[in-house]
Amino acid sequence: MSGVITIVVKIDDADQRLDRWLKRKFPALGQGRIEKLLRTGQIRVDGKRAKSSQRLEPEQAIRLPPNIDMPPPDELAAPSVQRERPKVSKADAAMIRACVLYKDDDVIVLNKPPGLAVQGGTGTERHIDGMLDALEFDQEGRPKLVHRLDRDTSGVLVLARGAKNAQRLGDSFRHRNARKLYWALVAGVPKPAQGKIDMALAKEAGPTGHERMAGDEEDGKRAVSLYATAEVAGDRAAWLVLWPRTGRTHQLRVHCADGLGTPIVGDGKYGGAAARIAGDGISGKLHLHARSIELPHPSGNGMLKVKAPLPEHMRKTWEFFGFDVDARIDPFPRD
Numbered sequence: 001m002s003g004v005i006t007i008v009v010k011i012d013d014a015d016q017r018l019d020r021w022l023k024r025k026f027p028a029l030g031q032g033r034i035e036k037l038l039r040t041g042q043i044r045v046d047g048k049r050a051k052s053s054q055r056l057e058p059e060q061a062i063r064l065p066p067n068i069d070m071p072p073p074d075e076l077a078a079p080s081v082q083r084e085r086p087k088v089s090k091a092d093a094a095m096i097r098a099c100v101l102y103k104d105d106d107v108i109v110l111n112k113p114p115g116l117a118v119q120g121g122t123g124t125e126r127h128i129d130g131m132l133d134a135l136e137f138d139q140e141g142r143p144k145l146v147h148r149l150d151r152d153t154s155g156v157l158v159l160a161r162g163a164k165n166a167q168r169l170g171d172s173f174r175h176r177n178a179r180k181l182y183w184a185l186v187a188g189v190p191k192p193a194q195g196k197i198d199m200a201l202a203k204e205a206g207p208t209g210h211e212r213m214a215g216d217e218e219d220g221k222r223a224v225s226l227y228a229t230a231e232v233a234g235d236r237a238a239w240l241v242l243w244p245r246t247g248r249t250h251q252l253r254v255h256c257a258d259g260l261g262t263p264i265v266g267d268g269k270y271g272g273a274a275a276r277i278a279g280d281g282i283s284g285k286l287h288l289h290a291r292s293i294e295l296p297h298p299s300g301n302g303m304l305k306v307k308a309p310l311p312e313h314m315r316k317t318w319e320f321f322g323f324d325v326d327a328r329i330d331p332f333p334r335d
Contacts, residue, residue, distance in 0.1 A: 155290025281320030
């Protein structure tokens with residue numbers, strides 16, 4: 001079919017129903033037309049017929065007919081066309097290799113630095129996805145991203161070596177078999193000291209036109225986070241251990257700011273001025289760190305467990321308050 005459109009599913013869009021993804025990309029599409037296009041094979045996923053209820057996976061190719069409204073150009077991709085990637089600079093190659101916490105034949109785990117985006121976008125030319133060629137090591141083929149972290153969030157980031165391992169690891173994240181614990185410093189002390197935040201989230205336009213997430217029980221996606229207070233600094237701040245049971249964009253940031261009323265320190269987007277704490281030893285950067293991850297090893301042999309040390313700005317804050325930077329804390333019972 002000439003003039004077909006192909007869109008590659010981004011990590012942010014993974015685990016959505018196909019019909020809901022289509023409606024977000026093409027608001028004029030009604031459910032009836034979507035069903036007809038699927039039934040007649042005019043919309044396909046990775047070349048195969050699909051149902052409206054199918055859950056999407058990262059990097060799947062969605063083929064659309066030429067008579068469908070055109071999406072924004074930056075979302076178009078043609079998997080059959082090989083685009084030449086810029087070479088990784090020596091400095092970036094050395095930097096990203098120094099971030100490796102764990103490596104074997106199937107998986108690589110990085111300690112992502114704060115301030116470095118996982119993927120590119122408008123105005124973002126330097127990102128981890130653009131450095132993956134430097135992580136081939138002894139294997140042919142660059143590793144693949146299977147999940148993501150916000151630009152300003154640091155910590156464990158898992159990469160798959162090979163397509164089969166990418167699928168297995170992706171399944172672990174989609175089926176919530178990955179136990180990801182985060183450390184955060186929040187302004188104020190949450191009450192109660194431990195509990196669950198269950199607040200559906202949806203995108204809304206921010207005051208400057210940038211998208212942000214907000215609580216929306218009617219149209220939002222369900223988002224659940226567990227939290228526990230590890231230590232407090234009077235009533236000024238608290239060190240929280242967080243376990244997101246779902247993987248929504250900015251989930252922990254919104255849950256801390258709006259669900260608990262204690263924004264993460266340095267998170268001006270969701271906490272404004274309340275996210276700042278005075279003190280010479282407290283950085284204004286975001287204090288959110290993916291501390292550890294535990295998930296089934298893609299080889300099928302046991303569990304993969306990796307822990308990431310705190311970034312420099314958070315380590316200094318922990319020392320400022322006298323918190324134990326090397327503490328082993330897992331306050332949540334196993335399912």
